[in-house]
Amino acid sequence: MAETVAERIAHVIGERIVSGELLPGTPLRQDRIAEEFEASHVPAREALQLLRAQGLATSEPRRGMRVAPLDPASIREIVEIRAALETLAFRLAAARMNAANFEKIEQALAEGEQAKTMAEWEKANRAFHRALVAPCKMPRLLSMLDDLQLANSRIIFSAARSTDLQPDSSYAHRQIVGALRRRDIHRAVNLLGAHIRGLERNVDEPGARSPHSGASKTEPGFE
Template sequence: MMTLGDNATTAQRIAHSIAHRIISGALQPDAPLRQDHIAREFNSSHVPVREAFRQLEAQHLVVAAPRRGVRVASLDAKSVKEIAEMRAALEVIALRNASPKLTSAHLARIELALIEADNADTIREFEIANRAFHHALVAPCAMPRLLACLDGLQLANSRLVFAMARSAGWCPRSNQDHRLILQALRSRNIDQACDLLARHIQTIERLVLPASL
Protein backbone atom coordinates (compact mmCIF):
# COMPACT_ATOMS: atom_id res chain seq x y z
CA MET A 1 0.00 0.00 0.00
CA MET A 2 2.71 2.40 1.09
CA THR A 3 6.47 2.18 1.18
CA LEU A 4 9.08 3.64 3.49
CA GLY A 5 12.70 4.48 2.80
CA ASP A 6 15.60 3.13 4.81
CA ASN A 7 15.95 6.46 6.62
CA ALA A 8 12.40 6.53 7.99
CA THR A 9 12.09 7.74 11.56
CA THR A 10 10.45 5.74 14.33
CA ALA A 11 7.41 8.02 14.13
CA GLN A 12 7.12 7.41 10.37
CA ARG A 13 7.38 3.64 10.86
CA ILE A 14 4.66 3.71 13.52
CA ALA A 15 2.41 5.91 11.37
CA HIS A 16 3.00 3.66 8.35
CA SER A 17 2.04 0.52 10.27
CA ILE A 18 -1.09 2.01 11.81
CA ALA A 19 -2.14 3.58 8.49
CA HIS A 20 -1.89 0.14 6.84
CA ARG A 21 -4.16 -1.34 9.52
CA ILE A 22 -6.71 1.45 9.17
CA ILE A 23 -6.80 1.39 5.36
CA SER A 24 -7.08 -2.41 5.21
CA GLY A 25 -9.86 -2.44 7.80
CA ALA A 26 -7.89 -4.27 10.49
CA LEU A 27 -8.58 -1.24 12.69
CA GLN A 28 -12.25 -0.32 12.54
CA PRO A 29 -13.76 3.19 12.63
CA ASP A 30 -13.82 4.74 16.11
CA ALA A 31 -11.38 2.15 17.50
CA PRO A 32 -9.28 3.74 20.29
CA LEU A 33 -5.53 4.07 19.83
CA ARG A 34 -3.75 3.92 23.18
CA GLN A 35 -0.46 5.75 23.24
CA ASP A 36 1.04 3.47 25.90
CA HIS A 37 0.03 0.28 24.06
CA ILE A 38 1.51 1.48 20.78
CA ALA A 39 4.73 2.65 22.45
CA ARG A 40 5.08 -0.80 24.01
CA GLU A 41 4.37 -2.56 20.69
CA PHE A 42 7.08 -0.58 18.87
CA ASN A 43 9.46 -0.50 21.81
CA SER A 44 9.58 3.29 21.70
CA SER A 45 8.98 6.27 23.93
CA HIS A 46 5.72 8.21 23.78
CA VAL A 47 7.29 11.05 21.78
CA PRO A 48 7.38 9.26 18.36
CA VAL A 49 3.91 7.84 19.02
CA ARG A 50 2.53 11.35 19.49
CA GLU A 51 4.29 12.43 16.27
CA ALA A 52 2.83 9.41 14.46
CA PHE A 53 -0.64 10.40 15.66
CA ARG A 54 -0.11 13.91 14.26
CA GLN A 55 0.90 12.44 10.90
CA LEU A 56 -2.13 10.15 10.84
CA GLU A 57 -4.43 13.02 11.76
CA ALA A 58 -3.03 15.07 8.86
CA GLN A 59 -3.86 12.10 6.61
CA HIS A 60 -7.47 12.10 7.87
CA LEU A 61 -7.06 8.58 9.25
CA VAL A 62 -7.40 9.36 12.97
CA VAL A 63 -9.07 12.04 15.06
CA ALA A 64 -8.11 13.39 18.48
CA ALA A 65 -10.86 14.61 20.78
CA PRO A 66 -10.79 15.91 24.38
CA ARG A 67 -11.51 13.17 26.95
CA ARG A 68 -11.84 10.58 24.17
CA GLY A 69 -8.22 10.43 23.11
CA VAL A 70 -7.10 9.36 19.64
CA ARG A 71 -9.44 7.17 17.63
CA VAL A 72 -9.68 5.82 14.10
CA ALA A 73 -11.59 8.33 11.98
CA SER A 74 -15.17 7.45 11.20
CA LEU A 75 -16.51 6.38 7.81
CA ASP A 76 -19.95 7.90 8.16
CA ALA A 77 -21.76 9.78 5.40
CA LYS A 78 -20.44 13.15 6.56
CA SER A 79 -16.82 11.94 6.51
CA VAL A 80 -17.14 10.38 3.06
CA LYS A 81 -18.72 13.55 1.67
CA GLU A 82 -15.98 15.70 3.20
CA ILE A 83 -13.18 13.58 1.73
CA ALA A 84 -14.79 13.57 -1.74
CA GLU A 85 -15.47 17.32 -1.78
CA MET A 86 -12.00 18.24 -0.52
CA ARG A 87 -10.31 15.99 -3.06
CA ALA A 88 -12.49 17.24 -5.90
CA ALA A 89 -11.69 20.88 -5.11
CA LEU A 90 -7.98 20.56 -4.35
CA GLU A 91 -7.06 18.01 -7.01
CA VAL A 92 -8.65 20.19 -9.69
CA ILE A 93 -6.59 23.18 -8.48
CA ALA A 94 -3.47 21.02 -8.65
CA LEU A 95 -4.33 19.73 -12.12
CA ARG A 96 -4.93 23.24 -13.46
CA ASN A 97 -1.47 24.23 -12.23
CA ALA A 98 0.12 21.00 -13.45
CA SER A 99 -1.42 20.95 -16.93
CA PRO A 100 0.80 23.62 -18.57
CA LYS A 101 3.87 21.70 -17.36
CA LEU A 102 2.81 18.24 -18.54
CA THR A 103 5.36 16.75 -20.91
CA SER A 104 5.18 13.60 -22.98
CA ALA A 105 7.08 11.83 -20.18
CA HIS A 106 4.47 12.94 -17.63
CA LEU A 107 1.65 11.74 -19.89
CA ALA A 108 3.44 8.40 -20.30
CA ARG A 109 3.57 7.98 -16.51
CA ILE A 110 -0.13 8.76 -16.26
CA GLU A 111 -0.89 6.19 -18.99
CA LEU A 112 1.29 3.56 -17.31
CA ALA A 113 -0.63 3.94 -14.04
CA LEU A 114 -3.90 3.69 -15.99
CA ILE A 115 -2.76 0.45 -17.65
CA GLU A 116 -1.58 -0.99 -14.33
CA ALA A 117 -4.98 -0.26 -12.79
CA ASP A 118 -6.71 -1.92 -15.74
CA ASN A 119 -4.49 -4.99 -15.35
CA ALA A 120 -4.84 -5.27 -11.58
CA ASP A 121 -5.83 -8.71 -10.33
CA THR A 122 -6.38 -7.72 -6.70
CA ILE A 123 -7.86 -4.75 -4.89
CA ARG A 124 -4.42 -4.00 -3.42
CA GLU A 125 -2.84 -3.82 -6.89
CA PHE A 126 -5.68 -1.62 -8.09
CA GLU A 127 -5.40 0.72 -5.12
CA ILE A 128 -1.65 1.21 -5.67
CA ALA A 129 -2.16 1.92 -9.38
CA ASN A 130 -5.13 4.20 -8.71
CA ARG A 131 -3.10 6.26 -6.25
CA ALA A 132 -0.21 6.41 -8.73
CA PHE A 133 -2.56 7.67 -11.47
CA HIS A 134 -3.93 10.51 -9.36
CA HIS A 135 -0.47 11.46 -8.11
CA ALA A 136 0.94 11.50 -11.64
CA LEU A 137 -1.84 13.84 -12.77
CA VAL A 138 -0.90 16.57 -10.32
CA ALA A 139 2.80 16.07 -9.48
CA PRO A 140 4.04 18.63 -12.08
CA CYS A 141 2.17 21.43 -10.28
CA ALA A 142 5.22 21.67 -7.97
CA MET A 143 3.13 22.95 -5.04
CA PRO A 144 4.48 20.94 -2.09
CA ARG A 145 1.89 21.96 0.51
CA LEU A 146 -0.98 21.18 -1.82
CA LEU A 147 0.56 17.85 -2.86
CA ALA A 148 1.12 16.86 0.78
CA CYS A 149 -2.53 17.60 1.53
CA LEU A 150 -3.62 15.57 -1.49
CA ASP A 151 -1.42 12.63 -0.45
CA GLY A 152 -3.27 12.51 2.87
CA LEU A 153 -6.66 12.75 1.21
CA GLN A 154 -5.70 10.02 -1.24
CA LEU A 155 -4.85 7.69 1.66
CA ALA A 156 -8.26 8.44 3.16
CA ASN A 157 -9.75 7.66 -0.25
CA SER A 158 -7.84 4.36 -0.38
CA ARG A 159 -9.54 3.43 2.86
CA LEU A 160 -12.91 4.03 1.20
CA VAL A 161 -11.90 1.84 -1.75
CA PHE A 162 -11.01 -1.03 0.58
CA ALA A 163 -14.21 -0.58 2.59
CA MET A 164 -16.28 -0.73 -0.59
CA ALA A 165 -14.41 -3.83 -1.78
CA ARG A 166 -15.02 -5.62 1.52
CA SER A 167 -18.75 -4.89 1.44
CA ALA A 168 -19.65 -5.07 -2.23
CA GLY A 169 -16.83 -7.17 -3.66
CA TRP A 170 -14.36 -6.13 -6.31
CA CYS A 171 -13.44 -7.49 -9.69
CA PRO A 172 -10.95 -6.23 -12.29
CA ARG A 173 -12.41 -3.61 -14.61
CA SER A 174 -11.30 -0.86 -16.96
CA ASN A 175 -11.56 2.67 -15.59
CA GLN A 176 -13.15 4.68 -18.35
CA ASP A 177 -13.00 7.91 -16.31
CA HIS A 178 -9.21 7.70 -16.14
CA ARG A 179 -9.02 7.09 -19.87
CA LEU A 180 -11.19 10.13 -20.67
CA ILE A 181 -9.14 12.37 -18.37
CA LEU A 182 -5.93 11.31 -20.08
CA GLN A 183 -7.51 11.81 -23.51
CA ALA A 184 -8.54 15.37 -22.56
CA LEU A 185 -5.03 16.14 -21.31
CA ARG A 186 -3.45 14.83 -24.51
CA SER A 187 -5.80 17.15 -26.44
CA ARG A 188 -4.82 20.03 -24.14
CA ASN A 189 -8.48 20.45 -23.21
CA ILE A 190 -7.78 21.43 -19.61
CA ASP A 191 -11.31 22.55 -18.70
CA GLN A 192 -12.71 19.20 -19.83
CA ALA A 193 -10.00 17.28 -17.96
CA CYS A 194 -10.76 19.21 -14.77
CA ASP A 195 -14.51 18.68 -15.08
CA LEU A 196 -14.00 14.95 -15.67
CA LEU A 197 -11.65 14.70 -12.71
CA ALA A 198 -14.05 16.45 -10.33
CA ARG A 199 -16.96 14.21 -11.37
CA HIS A 200 -14.77 11.10 -11.15
CA ILE A 201 -13.65 11.87 -7.60
CA GLN A 202 -17.19 12.57 -6.43
CA THR A 203 -18.38 9.16 -7.63
CA ILE A 204 -16.65 7.59 -4.61
CA GLU A 205 -19.31 9.16 -2.40
CA ARG A 206 -22.15 7.60 -4.40
CA LEU A 207 -20.42 4.21 -4.56
CA VAL A 208 -19.26 3.89 -0.96
CA LEU A 209 -22.29 5.08 0.95
CA PRO A 210 -24.78 2.43 -0.18
CA ALA A 211 -22.17 -0.33 -0.23
CA SER A 212 -20.49 -0.06 3.11
CA LEU A 213 -22.09 2.47 5.45
Protein backbone atom coordinates (compact mmCIF):
# COMPACT_ATOMS: atom_id res chain seq x y z
CA MET A 1 0.00 0.00 0.00
CA ALA A 2 1.39 3.38 -1.04
CA GLU A 3 2.24 5.95 1.63
CA THR A 4 -0.06 8.92 2.01
CA VAL A 5 1.47 12.40 2.01
CA ALA A 6 0.99 12.59 5.79
CA GLU A 7 2.69 9.21 6.30
CA ARG A 8 5.63 10.26 4.11
CA ILE A 9 6.08 13.48 6.09
CA ALA A 10 5.80 11.64 9.40
CA HIS A 11 8.35 9.06 8.24
CA VAL A 12 10.95 11.69 7.29
CA ILE A 13 10.49 13.76 10.44
CA GLY A 14 10.35 10.62 12.58
CA GLU A 15 13.74 9.48 11.30
CA ARG A 16 15.16 12.92 12.11
CA ILE A 17 13.87 12.60 15.66
CA VAL A 18 15.16 9.04 16.04
CA SER A 19 18.63 9.93 14.74
CA GLY A 20 18.87 12.95 17.03
CA GLU A 21 18.86 15.53 14.25
CA LEU A 22 15.80 16.96 15.99
CA LEU A 23 16.42 17.12 19.74
CA PRO A 24 13.85 16.81 22.55
CA GLY A 25 11.82 19.99 22.92
CA THR A 26 12.40 21.18 19.34
CA PRO A 27 9.26 22.94 18.03
CA LEU A 28 7.39 21.14 15.24
CA ARG A 29 5.57 23.92 13.42
CA GLN A 30 2.81 22.91 11.08
CA ASP A 31 3.32 25.84 8.68
CA ARG A 32 7.04 25.16 8.29
CA ILE A 33 6.45 21.45 7.74
CA ALA A 34 3.85 22.18 5.07
CA GLU A 35 6.25 24.57 3.36
CA GLU A 36 9.21 22.15 3.44
CA PHE A 37 7.24 19.27 1.99
CA GLU A 38 5.24 21.45 -0.41
CA ALA A 39 2.02 20.17 1.09
CA SER A 40 -1.16 21.70 2.44
CA HIS A 41 -1.74 22.17 6.15
CA VAL A 42 -4.03 19.13 6.30
CA PRO A 43 -1.37 16.42 5.70
CA ALA A 44 1.11 18.42 7.79
CA ARG A 45 -1.32 18.37 10.70
CA GLU A 46 -2.04 14.66 10.15
CA ALA A 47 1.70 13.93 10.13
CA LEU A 48 2.11 15.63 13.50
CA GLN A 49 -0.70 13.51 14.91
CA LEU A 50 1.00 10.36 13.58
CA LEU A 51 4.24 11.40 15.28
CA ARG A 52 2.33 12.02 18.48
CA ALA A 53 0.75 8.55 18.27
CA GLN A 54 4.25 7.06 17.82
CA GLY A 55 5.42 8.79 20.97
CA LEU A 56 7.90 10.96 19.06
CA ALA A 57 6.04 14.24 19.49
CA THR A 58 4.03 15.81 22.27
CA SER A 59 1.59 18.70 22.48
CA GLU A 60 2.09 21.20 25.29
CA PRO A 61 -0.33 23.97 26.33
CA ARG A 62 0.73 27.36 24.92
CA ARG A 63 3.87 25.75 23.43
CA GLY A 64 2.37 23.71 20.62
CA MET A 65 3.75 20.48 19.19
CA ARG A 66 7.34 19.60 20.08
CA VAL A 67 9.72 16.66 19.91
CA ALA A 68 8.91 14.38 22.84
CA PRO A 69 11.25 14.28 25.85
CA LEU A 70 13.74 11.47 26.32
CA ASP A 71 14.25 11.48 30.08
CA PRO A 72 14.72 8.48 32.42
CA ALA A 73 10.97 8.23 33.11
CA SER A 74 10.17 8.18 29.37
CA ILE A 75 12.85 5.56 28.70
CA ARG A 76 11.57 3.39 31.56
CA GLU A 77 8.01 3.57 30.22
CA ILE A 78 9.04 2.70 26.66
CA VAL A 79 11.18 -0.24 27.79
CA GLU A 80 8.56 -1.75 30.10
CA ILE A 81 5.69 -1.47 27.61
CA ARG A 82 7.80 -2.88 24.82
CA ALA A 83 9.03 -5.77 26.96
CA ALA A 84 5.46 -6.72 27.84
CA LEU A 85 4.06 -6.49 24.32
CA GLU A 86 7.03 -7.94 22.42
CA THR A 87 7.29 -11.01 24.64
CA LEU A 88 3.53 -11.52 24.18
CA ALA A 89 3.87 -11.34 20.40
CA PHE A 90 6.98 -13.54 20.44
CA ARG A 91 5.26 -16.23 22.49
CA LEU A 92 2.41 -16.32 19.97
CA ALA A 93 4.79 -16.19 17.00
CA ALA A 94 7.13 -18.94 18.22
CA ALA A 95 4.64 -21.74 17.57
CA ARG A 96 4.16 -20.54 13.98
CA MET A 97 7.83 -20.26 13.03
CA ASN A 98 8.79 -21.95 9.77
CA ALA A 99 11.92 -22.17 7.62
CA ALA A 100 11.15 -18.89 5.82
CA ASN A 101 10.78 -17.07 9.16
CA PHE A 102 14.11 -18.42 10.41
CA GLU A 103 15.74 -17.34 7.15
CA LYS A 104 14.61 -13.74 7.73
CA ILE A 105 15.85 -13.88 11.32
CA GLU A 106 19.27 -15.18 10.27
CA GLN A 107 19.54 -12.57 7.52
CA ALA A 108 18.89 -9.78 10.01
CA LEU A 109 21.44 -11.29 12.42
CA ALA A 110 24.07 -11.44 9.68
CA GLU A 111 23.41 -7.85 8.61
CA GLY A 112 23.74 -6.68 12.20
CA GLU A 113 27.03 -8.51 12.68
CA GLN A 114 28.42 -7.08 9.44
CA ALA A 115 27.30 -3.50 10.18
CA LYS A 116 30.01 -0.86 10.05
CA THR A 117 27.97 2.06 11.38
CA MET A 118 25.40 2.52 14.12
CA ALA A 119 22.76 3.37 11.50
CA GLU A 120 23.40 0.09 9.65
CA TRP A 121 23.26 -1.90 12.87
CA GLU A 122 20.11 -0.17 14.07
CA LYS A 123 18.32 -0.94 10.79
CA ALA A 124 19.30 -4.61 11.10
CA ASN A 125 18.24 -4.61 14.74
CA ARG A 126 14.76 -3.38 13.80
CA ALA A 127 14.55 -6.12 11.14
CA PHE A 128 15.63 -8.79 13.62
CA HIS A 129 12.98 -7.92 16.17
CA ARG A 130 10.29 -7.55 13.50
CA ALA A 131 11.17 -11.02 12.18
CA LEU A 132 10.87 -12.52 15.67
CA VAL A 133 7.28 -11.39 16.11
CA ALA A 134 5.87 -11.22 12.56
CA PRO A 135 4.41 -14.77 12.60
CA CYS A 136 2.05 -13.85 15.48
CA LYS A 137 -0.39 -12.63 12.80
CA MET A 138 -1.82 -9.83 14.95
CA PRO A 139 -1.67 -6.60 12.88
CA ARG A 140 -2.64 -4.22 15.69
CA LEU A 141 -0.08 -5.65 18.05
CA LEU A 142 2.60 -5.53 15.35
CA SER A 143 1.74 -1.91 14.56
CA MET A 144 2.11 -1.00 18.24
CA LEU A 145 5.47 -2.78 18.35
CA ASP A 146 6.67 -0.93 15.25
CA ASP A 147 6.02 2.37 17.06
CA LEU A 148 7.75 1.13 20.22
CA GLN A 149 10.75 -0.10 18.23
CA LEU A 150 11.05 3.36 16.67
CA ALA A 151 11.08 4.90 20.15
CA ASN A 152 13.61 2.26 21.19
CA SER A 153 15.85 3.17 18.26
CA ARG A 154 15.78 6.77 19.41
CA ILE A 155 17.11 5.68 22.82
CA ILE A 156 19.90 3.68 21.15
CA PHE A 157 21.02 6.60 18.99
CA SER A 158 20.95 8.92 22.00
CA ALA A 159 23.11 6.52 24.01
CA ALA A 160 25.48 6.09 21.07
CA ARG A 161 26.02 9.84 20.80
CA SER A 162 26.73 10.23 24.51
CA THR A 163 29.07 7.24 24.94
CA ASP A 164 30.63 6.85 21.46
CA LEU A 165 29.30 3.30 21.07
CA GLN A 166 30.30 1.30 18.01
CA PRO A 167 28.50 -1.56 16.22
CA ASP A 168 29.30 -5.07 17.37
CA SER A 169 27.76 -8.54 17.16
CA SER A 170 25.00 -9.52 19.55
CA TYR A 171 25.47 -12.55 21.76
CA ALA A 172 22.02 -11.91 23.25
CA HIS A 173 20.36 -12.18 19.84
CA ARG A 174 22.09 -15.51 19.18
CA GLN A 175 20.99 -16.83 22.57
CA ILE A 176 17.36 -16.03 21.79
CA VAL A 177 17.50 -17.68 18.38
CA GLY A 178 19.30 -20.73 19.78
CA ALA A 179 16.56 -21.31 22.36
CA LEU A 180 13.92 -20.76 19.69
CA ARG A 181 15.48 -23.36 17.38
CA ARG A 182 15.54 -25.86 20.25
CA ARG A 183 11.84 -25.10 20.76
CA ASP A 184 12.60 -23.99 24.30
CA ILE A 185 9.99 -21.25 24.01
CA HIS A 186 9.88 -20.44 27.71
CA ARG A 187 13.63 -19.72 27.77
CA ALA A 188 13.53 -17.82 24.48
CA VAL A 189 10.75 -15.55 25.77
CA ASN A 190 12.57 -14.95 29.07
CA LEU A 191 15.81 -14.15 27.23
CA LEU A 192 14.00 -11.66 25.01
CA GLY A 193 12.37 -9.93 27.97
CA ALA A 194 15.69 -9.65 29.82
CA HIS A 195 17.38 -8.39 26.66
CA ILE A 196 14.82 -5.62 26.15
CA ARG A 197 14.89 -4.56 29.80
CA GLY A 198 18.68 -4.45 29.66
CA LEU A 199 18.38 -1.27 27.60
CA GLU A 200 17.28 0.83 30.55
CA ARG A 201 20.10 -0.45 32.77
CA ASN A 202 22.79 0.02 30.15
CA VAL A 203 21.64 3.56 29.36
CA ASP A 204 21.81 4.43 33.06
CA GLU A 205 25.24 2.89 33.65
CA PRO A 206 28.26 5.15 33.02
CA GLY A 207 30.65 3.69 30.46
CA ALA A 208 28.09 1.16 29.25
CA ARG A 209 29.18 -1.32 26.60
CA SER A 210 28.05 -1.26 23.00
CA PRO A 211 24.27 -1.69 22.76
CA HIS A 212 24.82 -4.88 20.82
CA SER A 213 28.05 -6.14 22.24
CA GLY A 214 28.65 -9.86 22.22
CA ALA A 215 31.57 -9.77 24.63
CA SER A 216 29.57 -10.26 27.81
CA LYS A 217 27.66 -13.51 28.21
CA THR A 218 25.96 -12.51 31.44
CA GLU A 219 24.37 -9.22 30.40
CA PRO A 220 21.34 -9.15 28.09
CA GLY A 221 22.81 -6.23 26.20
CA PHE A 222 21.21 -3.16 24.67
CA GLU A 223 18.22 -3.62 22.52
